Amino acid sequence: xxxxxxxxxxxxxxxxxxxxxxxxxxxxxxxxxxxxxxxxxxxxxxxxxxxxxxxxxxxxxxxxxxxxxxxxxxxxxxxxxxxxxxxxxxxxxxxxxxxxxxxxxxxxxxxxxxxxxxxxxxxxxxxxxxxxxxxxxxxxxxxxxxxxxxxxxxxxxxxxxxxxxxxxxxxxxxxxxxxxxxxxxxxxxxxxxxxxxxxxxxxxxxxxxxxxxxxxxxxxxxxxxxxxxxxxxxxxxxxxxxxxxxxxxxxxxxxxxxxxxxxxxxxxxxxxxxxxxxxxxxxxxxxxxxxxxxxxxxxxxxxxxxxxxxxxxxxxxxxxxxxxxxxxxxxxxxxxxxxxxxxxxxxxxxxxxxxxxxxxxxxxxxxxxxxxxxxxxxxxxxxxxxxxxxxxxxxxxxxxxxxxxxxxxxxxxxxxxxxxxxxxxxxxxxxxxxxxxxxxxxxxxxxxxxxxxxxxxxxxxxxxxxxxxxxxxxxxxxxxxxxxxxxxxxxxxxxxxxxxxxxxxxxxxxxxxxxxx
Amino acid sequence: xxxxxxxxxxxxxxxxxxxxxxxxxxxxxxxxxxxxxxxxxxxxxxxxxxxxxxxxxxxxxxxxxxxxxxxxxxxxxxxxxxxxxxxxxxxxxxxxxxxxxxxxxxxxxxxxxxxxxxxxxxxxxxxxxxxxxxxxxxxxxxxxxxxxxxxxxxxxxxxxxxxxxxxxxxxxxxxxxxxxxxxxxxxxxxxxxxxxxxxxxxxxxxxxxxxxxxxxxxxxxxxxxxxxxxxxxxxxxxxxxxxxxxxxxxxxxxxxxxxxxxxxxxxxxxxxxxxxxxxxxxxxxxxxxxxxxxxxxxxxxxxxxxxxxxxxxxxxxxxxxxxxxxxxxxxxxxxxxxxxxxxxxxxxxxxxxxxxxx
Numbered sequence: 100x101x102x103x104x105x106x107x108x109x110x111x112x113x114x115x116x117x118x119x120x121x122x123x124x125x126x127x128x129x130x131x132x133x134x135x136x137x138x139x140x141x142x143x144x145x146x147x148x149x150x151x152x153x154x155x156x157x158x159x160x161x162x163x164x165x166x167x168x169x170x171x172x173x174x175x176x177x178x179x180x181x182x183x184x185x186x187x188x189x190x191x192x193x194x195x196x197x198x199x200x201x202x203x204x205x206x207x208x209x210x211x212x213x214x215x216x217x218x219x220x221x222x223x224x225x226x227x228x229x230x231x232x233x234x235x236x237x238x239x240x241x242x243x244x245x246x247x248x249x250x251x252x253x254x255x256x257x258x259x260x261x262x263x264x265x266x267x268x269x270x271x272x273x274x275x276x277x278x279x280x281x282x283x284x285x286x287x288x289x290x291x292x293x294x295x296x297x298x299x300x301x302x303x304x305x306x307x308x309x310x311x312x313x314x315x316x317x318x319x320x321x322x323x324x325x326x327x328x329x330x331x332x333x334x335x336x337x338x339x340x341x342x343x344x345x346x347x348x349x350x351x352x353x354x355x356x357x358x359x360x361x362x363x364x365x366x367x368x369x370x371x372x373x374x375x376x377x378x379x380x381x382x383x384x385x386x387x388x389x390x391x392x393x394x395x396x397x398x399x400x401x402x403x404x405x406x407x408x409x410x411x412x413x414x415x416x417x418x419x420x421x422x423x424x425x426x427x428x429x430x431x432x433x434x435x436x437x438x439x440x441x442x443x444x445x446x447x448x449x450x451x452x453x454x455x456x457x458x459x460x461x462x463x464x465x466x467x468x469x470x471x472x473x474x475x476x477x478x479x480x481x482x483x484x485x486x487x488x489x490x491x492x493x494x495x496x497x498x499x500x501x502x503x504x505x506x507x508x509x510x511x512x513x514x515x516x517x518x519x520x521x522x523x524x525x526x527x528x529x530x531x532x533x534x535x536x537x538x539x540x541x542x543x544x545x546x547x548x549x550x551x552x553x554x555x556x557x558x559x560x561x562x563x564x565x566x567x568x569x570x571x572x573x574x575x576x577x578x579x580x581x582x583x584x585x586x587x588x589x590x591x592x593x594x595x596x597x598x599x600x601x602x603x604x605x606x607x608x609x610x611x612x613x614x615x616x
Numbered sequence: 617x618x619x620x621x622x623x624x625x626x627x628x629x630x631x632x633x634x635x636x637x638x639x640x641x642x643x644x645x646x647x648x649x650x651x652x653x654x655x656x657x658x659x660x661x662x663x664x665x666x667x668x669x670x671x672x673x674x675x676x677x678x679x680x681x682x683x684x685x686x687x688x689x690x691x692x693x694x695x696x697x698x699x700x701x702x703x704x705x706x707x708x709x710x711x712x713x714x715x716x717x718x719x720x721x722x723x724x725x726x727x728x729x730x731x732x733x734x735x736x737x738x739x740x741x742x743x744x745x746x747x748x749x750x751x752x753x754x755x756x757x758x759x760x761x762x763x764x765x766x767x768x769x770x771x772x773x774x775x776x777x778x779x780x781x782x783x784x785x786x787x788x789x790x791x792x793x794x795x796x797x798x799x800x801x802x803x804x805x806x807x808x809x810x811x812x813x814x815x816x817x818x819x820x821x822x823x824x825x826x827x828x829x830x831x832x833x834x835x836x837x838x839x840x841x842x843x844x845x846x847x848x849x850x851x852x853x854x855x856x857x858x859x860x861x862x863x864x865x866x867x868x869x870x871x872x873x874x875x876x877x878x879x880x881x882x883x884x885x886x887x888x889x890x891x892x893x894x895x896x897x898x899x900x901x902x903x904x905x906x907x908x909x910x911x912x913x914x915x916x917x918x919x920x921x922x923x924x925x926x927x928x929x930x931x932x933x934x935x936x937x938x939x940x941x942x943x944x945x946x947x948x949x950x951x952x953x954x955x956x957x958x959x960x961x962x963x964x965x966x967x968x969x970x971x972x973x974x
Contacts, residue, residue, distance in 0.1 A: 423727070423882050534731070534739070536882050537723055540889040541739050548747045551757040565761035566622060 109288060111135065111211075119207040125155055125224040132159060135211070147175065152183040155224045164217030166236035173197050174221060174232065188228050191221070200233030212290060237261075242268065245348050253389035254350045262292050262366035268349040269296060273356065277301075280364075283314055286322040293328065294364040296352070301359045303592045306556050310361050310374060325365040325372045332374070334554050339522055341515040342555045344376040351385045359593025375556035377590055379563045379575045382406070384512035387578050396577035402511065403576070409508035410520045413450045414531035414539050416500045420446045422535030439494045447532035449493050453501040454524065456483050461505075562590040617905065617916050619753025623826035626817055628759040630834035632766075633898050635841065636891035637715060638807045639865055640722060641945065643846055647859040650800030653791030654850065655843055660801035662839040664958075665808025669831040671961040672815045676827060678968055681819040684812070684961065685909045691967050700960060701910025705903055707956040708813075709923065712899035713930035714941065714949070716740055719892050720931070721938045726866055726885050734932055740896060741928050747897045748904060748920055752820055755897055762890045769887040770841065774848055776880065777868050781851035791855075806950040809957035811835060816902050862942065900924060 114135060122128050129144065136142035141162045148155050156178070160170065177196045178186070185195070192201050204210050210229040214220050217235035222228070242264065245257035258265045266280050281295040295314070297307055313332040322328065325345060333342045346352060347369050352362050355373045362373045373380075382402050387395045419426050420435065427435065442449060460479040464472050484502075487493045504524070508517040523546065530538030553560035562568065563575040571588055573579030582604050586596045621629075646654040679687045684704060689697035720736035728736075747755060791797065811831065818827055849868050850858050858864045869881040904923050908916030935941050 426880070426882055534735075535727060536886050537728055537736070537739075537889065540886050541743060544743050544890065544893050545746060547758055547761060548743065548750060548754065551754045551761070552750045559757060561757065561761065565757035567624070567760045567764075 115208050115211060117208060120205050121207045121210060121222065121227045121229055123225050123227040125157055125222065128222060129157060147178070149178055149181065149186055151181070152186050154186055157222045157224075158219060159214060159222075160219035161214065161217055164235060164237050165219045166234040169198070169234045169236075170219055170232075173234075174219070186223070188223060188226050188230060191223075191230055196230075196232070198232050198234065202231050204229050204231055215290070239264070248346065248348050248351075248385065250384075250386035250389065253386055254348070256349060257347045258349060258364075258369040258371055260367050260369055262294060262364060265349075265364050265369075265371065266294055266296070269352055269356070269362075272349060272353040273298065278356070281311075283311075285314065285317050285328070286319060288320040289322055291322040292366040293322070295361065296356065296364060297361040298356050298359075301357065301587070301593050301595050302361055303359060303594050306375060306592070307361060309556055310363070314363075322365060324368045325363065325370045328363055328365060329372050334556070335552070338549065338553060339519045340378075340550070340553065340560070341381070341513070341519065342376060342553060342560065344373045344380050344513065345370045345515070346373065346385075347371065348385055354385070354388065358587050359591045359595075375558040375591060377555060377558055377562045378516075378550065378560050379571075379590075381511070381513035381516040383574075383578075388581075392578050392580040396579075399575075399577055405507040405510045406520065409504055409511065409517060410524060411527065411539065412504045412507070413454060413500055413524060414527045414542075416497070417446045417450055417528060418531040418535045418539055421532065435494075435496050438496050441491050442494050443492075445532070446497070447528060449497050450501070450528055451525075453487075453493055453497055454504075454528070457501055457505055458521070558590060558592065563588075617751045617908075618820055619751050619756070620822045621752060621756035621817070621820055622760075623821055623823045623830045625756035625760055626814070626821055626830045627834040627837070628763040629756065629817065629894075629898060630811060630814060630831070631763060631838055631841075632759055632891050632894040633810055633813060634807050634838050635766075636888060636895050637718060638804070638838075638842060639845065639888070640718070640863060641942075642804050642807065642842070643849055643858050643864045644861055645803045645942075645946065646800045646846070647850065647855055647864075648800070650796045651791030651855050651859070652786055652788055652850070653793070653797040654800060654846055654855075656790065656797045657800035658804055658839060658843055658846060660797070661804035661808045662835060664801075664805035665811055665835050665839075666832065668809045668812050668957055668961070669814070669835055671958070671965055672812055672818070673828055673831060675815065675961055675965055675968075676818050678965075683819060683906075683909065684815045684964070685906060687964050687968075688960075691964055691971065698910055700964075701906055703960065704956055705907040705910060707953060708899055708903040708906060709927055710930065711949075711953065712896060712903060713927045713934055714944065715892075715896055715899060716927060716931040717935055718941055719896065721941065722863065722866075723885075723889075725863070725938070727882060737928050737931055740893065741924050743893060744897050744900045745920055745924050748901045748924075749917060752817070752901065755894070755901060758897075759894055762894055766887055766891050767841075769884065770845065773869060773884055774845065777852050778848055781848055782854075783851060785851045785854045786847065802950050803946065806953045806957075808835070808838075809954065812957040812961060813898070813902055815961070816905055862938065900927065903927070 114131070122131065125146070129146070132142075132144055136144075141164075142159070143162050144157065144159045146155055146157050158170070158174065160167075174196055178191070181190070181195055188203055192203055204213065205228050210220055210231065213231045217237055218231050218233050221230040221232065223230075239261045240259050242256050242259055244255045248257075256268065258268060270278060270280075275298070277299045279295075279297055279299050283293050283295065284290050285293055293314070295307070295310060310332065314328065317328070317331045319327065319331070329343045329345070330336065335342060344355075352371055352373065355362060360373050360375065362371050364371050382399065387399070420439075424432055439446075444452070460475060460483070464475045464479075467475060484498055488495050488498060508521055511517040511520070523542075527539060527542045530542045532538075534541070550561050551559070551565055559566060563571040568589060570586070571590060573583060574588060582599075582602065584598055585601050587593045587598055589596065643654070646657050650657045675684070675687055676682075679690065682690070685697055685701045688700035692700075716737055717733075719740065720733045723736050724731060724733060747758065811834070814831055821827060821830070845865070849865055853861075853864060853868050861867050866881060866885070869884045900923070904916050904919045907913075907919055907923065913919070935944065
C-alpha cells in the first residue's frame, strides 16, 4: 500500500492494536490507561478494594458523560455487599450490579471505544476482562418543535443531536420489527455512529446493499454532520443539484421509509438524509400530505411555476427587453421603457447588480443574530430597494423582477434545490443577455441533458417526468387523495408495492349517484 | 452509448426526428406543387413512410435485434458491412449537417438576425456532444420530457391561429390535380422515410412485442399532426401565401395572437428549438453509432468529437445561404436520401430472400 492510501492512524492506534486483550495485572492496566489518557482532564480512574475478598478493582469513566449517582448506588455499593467467593465477572454481570445494559469484553480496543462513548468500565484484578456498563448520561437538547420546516397541521417534533433519540422517534411512528436500524461506525478519529434505517420487505434489497457498500467505502477521519455522508455517497459528485434529500422531521422520514426509501442518521446531527431521491421529492413538503388534497394539488401546480420563475424570470426579462421587445404589449413596453429612462446600465448589468445584492442580503440575514438581522432588512428594503431606484441606478421594473424571483425561490419547499436554481440563474442570465431566447433555450437543453443523466442509487433523477410514469402523476404534478394511493411510488422500486387494497371509490360514488347502492 | 428505451420513447423519438423540420419546410414545398391538394400529398408520403417502416420491421423479424449494417454484414460479408455502413453514415452525417444549417439559418432569420451562423452551430454542437456522450437512454428520457411540451404548445398554437381560419381557402380539395399532388409528395416522402433510422433503435427497445405498434403508430401519429397543422395554416394564410413564404408556420404564428401578449412567435420558436435539437442529437448519435458499427469499434465515444466537428464544418461550408439549402432540398436531397432509406433496406430484404439466409 502506498503512503497516500494508508488509513488514518493516531498514537492511540499504535499503543493498542486491533486484537490486543486487556492485561490481567491491574497495575499494568492502570499505567497503560494513565499513559493513554495523559492530559485528558475529563478522564477518571479510581481503584477500589473489595475488603471481603481483598480483591482490587478499577473503575474508569469519562467525567460529564457518565451517570455518577448510578455508579455509586448500583456499582460501588453493590460490590461492597458481595460475599467473598461471589466476586466474579459472571456474577457481577448476571445480577449483582443492578444495571440492565451491562456486558463483558476482553478486547482492549473495543473496551476503550466503549469508554469513549461514555460507558463506565469496571475491571477486576487478575481477570483481564472489562465490564462495560451503559450508564451514559450526556447532556443533550430535548425534542423540540422543528424550526426549519414548519407546518400548520401535522406532527411538529424534530430530530435532536442524539442518535438513539432520533432512532426512537422513527420507531415511535412505525411499530414493526421490520423497521431495521443498522448501526455502522464511520470516521477513523471521531468514530461516529450512523444508522441505516429501512423497512425490511418494503425497501429494495439491492438499493440497501448499494447504500451499505458506499458507506463502507468512506475513509475519512471525521463525520460531524450528515452532509459528510451525503457528499460521499451521492452519485454525481460534480452536480449543482442535490441528489439526496434531507429533513429534520421524523414524520417525513417515516413517510419516506414507507415509500421504500432508506434513511441515514448520523450521531450528532439533527439532519437526516434520505436515499434514493428524485427531483420530484424536492417539490413535496410534509404538509402536502396533511392538508386536503385539492388545495395541495393546486399548491403543487403553483410550485412548478415557482421553479420556472426562480430559474428564468430575470433571464426572460433581459431577453425580452434587449432582443424581443415586440413580445411585450405596447402599453406595458412603454411603461417599462419609461421606467428605464436614464438608467445607465444595460438590463443584464442592472439585473446582475440587483441579484448579487439580493444574494448578499440573504446570506447576511441568515447568519446574523436576530437583533442585528432586523437592521439588514431595513437597509435592504430602504437603501437598496428604494434609494437605488430613486437614484436612477436601477429601474423599478428590475426591482419587481428580482423580488418576484426571490419570493419564488423561497417558496420551493427544499431550500437546497433553490440554492441550485439560484446559482444556475446567473449563467442563464448571461446567455440571455448575449443570445436572447436562443441562449435561454440552449441553457435549458444543457440543463435537461444534465438532469436526465443524473441518477440517485440507480433511480433516474427526473423519474416521473423522464422516464414518464403515468401512474406517478398523482404524486408529482398533483397530490392524489390518500384513498387513491393504492401503490407505493414505483419510482423508488420498492420490493413490495401495495399500499392498500383497491376499493373502487369512484365506481361506488357513481353507483351512489345512480341510487343503486 | 447504448441503453434500453421504452417503446413510448421510441415513438417520441420518431416523432421528434420527423416533425420539427417537417413543420418548418414542408408546408411551402408541398403547397408550391400540390396547392390545395397538399393533404393528399401528405397521405401519399405517409404511405412511403409506412412502406419504409414495413421494410425495417420485416428485416427486423428476419434478423432479430440486428441493425441495417449488421444485416448487410450477414448478407454480403465484410465488404457489405463497410459499404453499407459508409453509405448510411455519410447520408446521416450529410443530412445532419443540412439540418444544423437549416436550424441555424432559421434562428438567424427569425430571432437573431445579427449573429453569425457559426455561433449557432457551435452552441448546438456543445449540446449535441454532451447529449450523445450520455447515450441513447438519456436521449430517450429527454424525448420523454420534451414531447408533451411540444404537443401542448402545438395545441395552443393551433387554438391561437384557428380564429383566423377561412375554410374557403382549402377549396378546391384536390388543388391542381394528380400531377401536382404526386410531385408534391416526393419531398415529404423523404421526411417520412427517415423512419428507417428506427433500424438502429429497435434492438434497444424494452418491450420487444411493441416494435410494430410503435413504428406504425408513430407514422400515423405524425401524419395526423402534420395534416391538422397544414390544413389550419393553409386555411389561415391561404395557399398562395403558404407556397410563396419560405417559413409559413413561423409567419402565421405571429398573426392571430390577440391575448395580452403579442407576437408569441418567439415562444413557439423556443419550443421548436427543443424539438429540433433532439432531432439533431438523434441524427448525430446515429451517425456516430453507424460509423462505429462499420469499423466494429469497441468504444464509439472516440468518434463523438471528430464527427461532431466534421458536421459543424460541413454545415457551415456546404451552403452559402437559405436559397441554396432550399434548392438542395428540392432537387437533390430526396434522391440522395431514398438510396439509403428505401433502396438499401429493400435490397437487403430481397437478397435475403434470394439467398434464403436466416
